[in-house]
Amino acid sequence: TISTSCTQAAINKIKDRPVVFATVADPFIIGAGSSDADHLPNVTGVYGLSSMADLLKAAHQVLPGKITIGSLWDPSQVNAIRNLEILKEAVDSYSDVTFVGTTVTGSSEVYQAALSLVQKGIGAFVLIPDNIVFSAFESVVKAARDRKIPIFISDVERLKDGALLALGYDFTSSGIQGAHLVVRILNGENPKDIPFQRYTVRTLGVNTDVARELGVTIPPEILAQANLVYGSANSGSAPGGPVRAAPGRDQAAPPPPVDNGKEGGRK
DSSP states (O other): OBSHHHHHHHHHHOOSSOEEEEEESOGGGGTSBSSSSSBOTTEEEEEOOOOHHHHHHHHHHHSOSSEEEEEEEOTTOHHHHHHHHHHHHHHTTOTTEEEEEEEOSSGGGHHHHHHHHHHTTOSEEEEOOOHHHHHTHHHHHHHHHTTTOOEEESOGGGGGGTOSEEEEEOHHHHHHHHHHHHHHHHTTOOGGGSOOEEOOOEEEEEEHHHHHHHTEEOOHHHHHHOSEEEOOTTTOSOTTOEEEOOOOTTSOOOOOOOOOSOOOEEO
16 A cells, blocks of 8 residues: 555455555554554554654755744644644754644645745745645645745655755655565465564755755755755756666665754855
């Protein structure tokens, strides 16, 4: 299964055959189990919460100083609510960061919701994982573009679509992890004997073309740690093309951004 909501529906309905999930943030909040080893007998998979604290830290490095960040989410998605709680906790650790947010119940509402946050004077979008918002990501980009508001996101796939910075797990790699579990089951293993696994590859990506359009300087320490860079500057690639690709599944993920005193900011 793909996504928290799909997995929740599957485990609630399917009891007589294996269920393997590949992109779930927190399987425990949807009743899949109580620990990696203690879970529903027909269910296994791979999971990992996006690090909203690290994403906010990266945003604060790129845009140092006092700032209001905005986010939007579907309140019916348990994954979104969990990540919202984590983001708000992270915001509380910064004296110069404030948070405003709004909810949506469908993709058709995303543009107006994003625009309402822009009109409230946010300095950046920091988007939590949310299926509805991500499916209408172009609406967030449209609302942000006129005011040159950068977007920080955990969905690495959206980096090429207008996000400035992405920090999240590589879902291609998580799919491969999940596929290995499927093979084990097809070869005769019982899913109840296969512990849940955590994602193994995390990607830090930046879009230098977007940075240039917004007049934002990406701090050199973030560029040095990035394992996915989109942009045409000094690369000979077409605008929007990847300059440096994400690592394969056997490569180590980069550490979270480290604040060493060097700051970014707007030009």
